[in-house]
Amino acid sequence: MTKQNSLFDKYYKGDTSLQEEQEVRELARKDAGYGIEQTIFDYFEREARVPENLEEDLFNGIFSAGKEKKIRRMKMYSFVSAAAVVLILFTVFLDVKKNRRTQLEDNFFVMEQALFQISESLQPPQEQDDMLVLWVDNDVEIIIN
Structure with missing residues (x-):
């Protein structure tokens, strides 16, 4: 057992050859007293194996x-494009609506001015409240202030 202990000490110091390391692994597997070492060696052995389809799985x-x-990315571009189109259409709709309202207000103002001028030209001038009209003839008006 001293040979086994010295072999394990040498292994833990890192001074063993590949053949001696193989002997340490076999001793750890056979002897139940080296349960921790056996667990460690089993773990490293399992992890050292490369899965069969590793390269193919990685590339896939x-x-x-x-x-x-x-x-x-394409779905995001589609969504952003659709949102931009909706925003542009909404902006154009609001601009057209605003221009239409402004045009209607301008037309109404012009019409109002025209009607006011027509009504002014058709009605005789209003007399002042302080004046008293005594007599009106075709050619003469008598007014008192």
Whole structure:
């Protein structure tokens, strides 16, 4: 057992050769007293194995991630484009509505001015309240202040 202990000490110091390391692994597997070492060696042995389709899985993952990003980006562009179109149409609608209202107000103002001028030209001038009209003839008016 001293040979085993010295072999384990040498292993933990990092002075063993590949053949001696193999012996340490075999001793740890056979002897129940080295349960911790056996667990460690089993763990490293399991982790040292490369899965069979690792390269293929990695490439598939990389390419599918790229495709998913592209699809996600295209969906986002579609959504943003649709929102921009709706915003532009809404802005044009509001501008047309504002221009129409302004045009109607301008037309109404022009019409109001025209009607006011027509009514002024058709009605005789209003007399002042302080004046008293005594007599009106075709050619003569008698007014008292």
